[in-house]
Amino acid sequence: MTNLDHGKFTRMTTTFHSLLALDVFALFFTGYALMFNDHLWWLLVLMGGNVGVVAVHRLAGLGLIALVVFWMVMMLITDTGRSNFREIVPTREDVDAFVQDVKFMLGRADERHPNARQFAGYESDEVPLLSYVGKGVVFIFAIELTLLVVSGLLIWSKSGLMQYFATRTAAMAFVVFHGLLGIIMLMGVMFHIFEHGFHPAFYPLETKAFIPRRMIPESHADDADADGTGIEELSLASSWNKVANLMGVLVVIGITSVMTASIVDEGYPVPRELHLEGSPFDLLLTIGINVGIFVLFVGLVLSLYGNVVRRRWERQLREEREGPAATDGGDVSSAED
Amino acid sequence: MAEYELPEDEVSTYGRASILFAAAVSLVVTAVLAWAAAGFDVFYEGLFRVGPTVEGGGVGSDWVAGNTMPALDFLIALIHAADVILGVFILFLVFVHWAAFRRLAAQMRPPGWTRSGTTPDAERTDGGEAE
Ligand code: HEM
Ligand code: HEM
Numbered sequence: 001m002t003n004l005d006h007g008k009f010t011r012m013t014t015t016f017h018s019l020l021a022l023d024v025f026a027l028f029f030t031g032y033a034l035m036f037n038d039h040l041w042w043l044l045v046l047m048g049g050n051v052g053v054v055a056v057h058r059l060a061g062l063g064l065i066a067l068v069v070f071w072m073v074m075m076l077i078t079d080t081g082r083s084n085f086r087e088i089v090p091t092r093e094d095v096d097a098f099v100q101d102v103k104f105m106l107g108r109a110d111e112r113h114p115n116a117r118q119f120a121g122y123e124s125d126e127v128p129l130l131s132y133v134g135k136g137v138v139f140i141f142a143i144e145l146t147l148l149v150v151s152g153l154l155i156w157s158k159s160g161l162m163q164y165f166a167t168r169t170a171a172m173a174f175v176v177f178h179g180l181l182g183i184i185m186l187m188g189v190m191f192h193i194f195e196h197g198f199h200p201a202f203y204p205l206e207t208k209a210f211i212p213r214r215m216i217p218e219s220h221a222d223d224a225d226a227d228g229t230g231i232e233e234l235s236l237a238s239s240w241n242k243v244a245n246l247m248g249v250l251v252v253i254g255i256t257s258v259m260t261a262s263i264v265d266e267g268y269p270v271p272r273e274l275h276l277e278g279s280p281f282d283l284l285l286t287i288g289i290n291v292g293i294f295v296l297f298v299g300l301v302l303s304l305y306g307n308v309v310r311r312r313w314e315r316q317l318r319e320e321r322e323g324p325a326a327t328d329g330g331d332v333s334s335a336e337d
Numbered sequence: 338m339a340e341y342e343l344p345e346d347e348v349s350t351y352g353r354a355s356i357l358f359a360a361a362v363s364l365v366v367t368a369v370l371a372w373a374a375a376g377f378d379v380f381y382e383g384l385f386r387v388g389p390t391v392e393g394g395g396v397g398s399d400w401v402a403g404n405t406m407p408a409l410d411f412l413i414a415l416i417h418a419a420d421v422i423l424g425v426f427i428l429f430l431v432f433v434h435w436a437a438f439r440r441l442a443a444q445m446r447p448p449g450w451t452r453s454g455t456t457p458d459a460e461r462t463d464g465g466e467a468e
Contacts, residue, residue, distance in 0.1 A: 105436035112437060119441070133430065140423075173409045180416045187420075187427045195434050200442035231444050238448035248435045252428060259424035263417060 010080065011212035014310070016071065018210070021303045023063045027148075028186060028296055030057035032289075035179040036261055039286040040293065061152050068145055087129040088139070091115075094132035118208075119201040119231055137192060144185045151178040183262045187255045190292065193299035194251045198244040203237050210306030211313055247298070254295045257288025 009017070030053045033043040037050075047053045075081035097115035104112050114127050130138065155175050196206040264285070 101433050101437060104440065105433050107440075112441075116437075173413060177409070177413055177416060180413065180420060183420045184423050187424050191427050191431050191434075194431060198438060200438055200445055231441060232446065235446040236442050236448050240442060240448075244435075244438060244442075248431065251431055255424060255428055255431070259420060262420050 009209055014210055014212050018303060018307055020067055023060050025296060025300045026060040031182055036289050039289040065149050068149060088135050090135050094135060097132045118199050140188055147181055180262055183258060186258055190251050190254050190295050194247055197302050198247050200236055200240050201231055201234055203240050205302050205306055207309055210310050250291050250295050253288050254292030257285055258292050261285055261289055
């Protein structure tokens with residue numbers, strides 16, 4: 001029995017995912033240290049002040065462009081890539097899965113829909129490559145990243161921008177637009193971290209995005225005729241309850257705070273309203289935004305941890321294959337890489 | 338899971354409380370030292386990303402003042418709306434998953450469960466039990 005029934009990402013995808021996460025975290029830390037500088041001044045100072053931050057943001061921006069272009073090319077030129085387009089098309093089932101999730105939350109359904117399932121267990125064949133949330137994530141992140149790249153480049157080439165925008169202030173409004181666009185991404189990633197770090201069966205990390213499918217055994221002979229997902233065969237980690245609840249609270253605070261701040265702090269270069277420095281509201285917002293940054297930091301650590309787990313897994317597979325009694329876990333009917 | 342004993346099991350280890358305490362002390366001391374190094378001032382770096390004499394506006398004025406493009410105003414209003422609508426939806430998704438995770442966790446074997454003595458089937462509490 002294993003909970004690694006999810007080997008569906010190729011090595012390329014797992015590597016891409018890790019690099020994308022690293023780069024987007026760098027853009028978040030730098031971009032929002034600028035936009036929310038009155039709440040994240042310490043972050044700004046740590047990253048070398050505004051000169052340093054702006055430079056790092058642009059460098060990471062270039063990295064993002066490289067990653068996005070690479071991905072688009074891969075999806076177009078490879079068969080696996082093209083077949084992915086079919087995997088992300090939303091279907092009736094996805095709507096059903098969302099509705100069923102709400103029912104499951106309310107106790108009116110006994111299990112999650114296959115299109116929502118992260119832990120597939122014995123029934124992994126029924127589970128599609130991407131859950132309904134996964135499809136939404138792909139769409140939203142793809143649109144967001146494209147718009148951010150375009151608007152970021154437009155801001156960067158100030159002279160280019162001037163041709164389209166009559167005044168300097170208009171150009172600055174465009175920076176505001178760029179920052180506000182990223183808020184959706186920021187909130188989405190906080191949820192993404194919660195979803196994939198704190199599922200009870202996978203806690204502290206769902207490895208699907210980190211261990212390539214070529215390294216995951218395709219079936220477990222002994223479970224072949226079992227019914228259900230088999231989740232009741234797994235033991236819950238003793239710290240799960242506390243940690244998952246804490247992270248849930250932090251994620252909710254983080255999302256609410258950046259959403260609020262995106263409205264009250266939008267002004268550029270000076271806020272639209274006079275700042276009530278030190279007011280209770282301001283203090284709460286400062287705490288909340290810093291909580292959000294902490295959630296991102298947890299995500300960064302988890303993403304790095306995922307790569308540590310992959311390394312260990314690789315080593316273990318190699319040892320088993322070289323060892324005398326190997327056969328079982330090592331036989332992998334390889335899919336494309 | 339491990340039926341065999343690792344050497345670590347025999348070695349005396351540091352207690353969790355002392356590790357947490359030492360970590361807390363070191364964080365506080367470091368923060369105070371950094372504060373002292375900065376001359377007991379709050380480290381703050383003002384941002385000078387834009388000249389104080391913005392055409393059409395001035396210090397304390399907003400981009401709205403000098404903006405001659407209504408389209409931009411509209412774009413920003415639009416993205417504000419998108420931020421809030423999607424934000425609320427994302428919050429809802431967080432709650433759905435949080436609740437779902439709690440129900441799934443209740444179906445799993447509780448921490449400290451052992452195979453000895455009980456058959457897994459008798460042990461199963463079928464989702465009923467939550468804390
Ligand atoms: C996940 C992607 C990204 C996020 C979340 C993001 C976020 C931000 C934020 C919050 C700001 C500050 C806005 C303000 O001060 O109100 C900003 C500024 C900026 N961003 Fe991005 N950004 C992203 C991608 C990019 C890319 C791909 C580029 C360019 C290649 C880029 C170039 C810039 C530039 C040039 C600025 C202006 C910095 C300045 O004040 O001089 N960004 N970004
Ligand atoms: C800024 C950072 C990140 C970005 C842009 C990003 C983006 C994505 C995208 C587009 C997908 C595919 C759609 C989906 O299945 O949801 C995905 C999947 C996944 N990500 Fe991330 N991710 C980031 C950070 C993380 C972190 C920190 C973790 C670990 C906690 C993580 C874990 C996963 C997992 C486990 C999957 C597979 C989900 C599944 O399909 O079942 N990601 N990510």
